[in-house]
Amino acid sequence: MANVAVIGAQWGDEGKGKVVDWLASRADVVVRFQGGHNAGHTLVVGNQTYKLSLLPSGLVNNKLGIIGNGVVVDPEALLAEIERVRSQGLTITPESLRIAENAVLILPLHPALDRARESARGEHKIGTTGRGIGPAYEDKVARRAIRIADLAEPETLSAKLDELLLHYNTLLAGLGVATFSKDVLLARLLELAPQILPYAEPVWERLDTLRRAGKRILFEGAQAVMLDVDHGTYPFVTSSNTVAATAAAGSGMGPAAVGFVLGIAKAYTTRVGSGPFPTELHDATGRLLGERGHEFGTVTGRPRRCGWFDAALVRQAVKVGGIQGLALTKLDVLDGLPELKICTGYRIRGEHFRHLPAAPGAQAAAEPEYETMEGWSDSTHGARSWADLPAQAIKYVRRIEELVEAPVTLLSTSPEREDTILVKDPFEG
Numbered sequence: 001m002a003n004v005a006v007i008g009a010q011w012g013d014e015g016k017g018k019v020v021d022w023l024a025s026r027a028d029v030v031v032r033f034q035g036g037h038n039a040g041h042t043l044v045v046g047n048q049t050y051k052l053s054l055l056p057s058g059l060v061n062n063k064l065g066i067i068g069n070g071v072v073v074d075p076e077a078l079l080a081e082i083e084r085v086r087s088q089g090l091t092i093t094p095e096s097l098r099i100a101e102n103a104v105l106i107l108p109l110h111p112a113l114d115r116a117r118e119s120a121r122g123e124h125k126i127g128t129t130g131r132g133i134g135p136a137y138e139d140k141v142a143r144r145a146i147r148i149a150d151l152a153e154p155e156t157l158s159a160k161l162d163e164l165l166l167h168y169n170t171l172l173a174g175l176g177v178a179t180f181s182k183d184v185l186l187a188r189l190l191e192l193a194p195q196i197l198p199y200a201e202p203v204w205e206r207l208d209t210l211r212r213a214g215k216r217i218l219f220e221g222a223q224a225v226m227l228d229v230d231h232g233t234y235p236f237v238t239s240s241n242t243v244a245a246t247a248a249a250g251s252g253m254g255p256a257a258v259g260f261v262l263g264i265a266k267a268y269t270t271r272v273g274s275g276p277f278p279t280e281l282h283d284a285t286g287r288l289l290g291e292r293g294h295e296f297g298t299v300t301g302r303p304r305r306c307g308w309f310d311a312a313l314v315r316q317a318v319k320v321g322g323i324q325g326l327a328l329t330k331l332d333v334l335d336g337l338p339e340l341k342i343c344t345g346y347r348i349r350g351e352h353f354r355h356l357p358a359a360p361g362a363q364a365a366a367e368p369e370y371e372t373m374e375g376w377s378d379s380t381h382g383a384r385s386w387a388d389l390p391a392q393a394i395k396y397v398r399r400i401e402e403l404v405e406a407p408v409t410l411l412s413t414s415p416e417r418e419d420t421i422l423v424k425d426p427f428e429g
Ligand code: IMP
Pocket: 011, 012, 013, 038, 039, 040, 126, 127, 128, 129, 130, 131, 132, 133, 134, 222, 223, 227, 236, 237, 238, 239, 272, 273, 274
């Protein structure tokens, strides 16, 4: 029985929440392995809508949730989210949620620097979520981060805060922003410690035990391959590796543990934040996709940029992300459009490209090369079998499979958990 890793195949917001929730009902444990509370997963279960940022989606299914070492954890955001979902009736306890003791913490100085740098960038801003994700990962690599386990050692906290504040207060002062006081930060961390530490442990040990007991592990990716810090549209990316290979390093398991890699892609494309987006539509069709698809960021509420399905981009994500099967979401948003376009490659300064090159100038200059397909007038909304789909919709899906060089193993036709067409069970490997 395989484990499954779910990752986004575009620029995020592909509807991972629903797919992960659906798969979580058949898993024993759900693991977050990268990102932080920049992620936003919306889960609609019956008449309840859960908006999760940091908590693994499996908690909604009463499954064990694990936050791996690759995640950056804002303790204030974590506790607030736990409170919020508790008020919706979920039970979150140190029995149902475990957090890697070696995960990095996000402190208030991280969002402060994130925002100050974004405003200093002006029109060149990355369009971050402003949650401090980038600075927290920078600290991890710079070996000055405060980690969950440090909360148990006041003297470690004190020494690390000295080093952090030397760095941050210098930068913040230079950017003309309020600096932080060590006493205030230390006092707050010591207050948070007893609330966070009961969840902390070496999760790699628990995961190893679960794996050897044959339990099904679901790795829940956040963001998406085109936001990967190496493989995405750098520098307009997030600060972690979002590809499936990270599931291993970000949870403390070997690469063989990751199992089947399911990529999630919308039947069209969206992006929040700045950066290249070759198939972006600035016309009525783009606005229609945005309205019908309710394309507003879960975390920031920003309207998402919308455009045609970019098969060249998803093909690239399939290759670098290790995607073995695709879950295609929001097909119903395309219902009634007379014709559809699929991008198959790019023309850049007169030359044909089958992929998006790494240089930012080339990415910005990329003109999509389109293939046009006839649309369908019947509704696909809520379809639960191929027989429920119009022939043209099936053709569209088949063409996507050919172009991205991966099979569609799952099709989602509404936000509801049950409105899903399963072609192949990812847990069957
Ligand atoms: P950061 O992760 O806050 O540093 O933001 C970096 C880039 O990633 C920005 O373009 C964000 O809009 C984007 N981003 C971060 N998290 C998500 C997400 O969950 N969905 C979509 N875009 C995201």
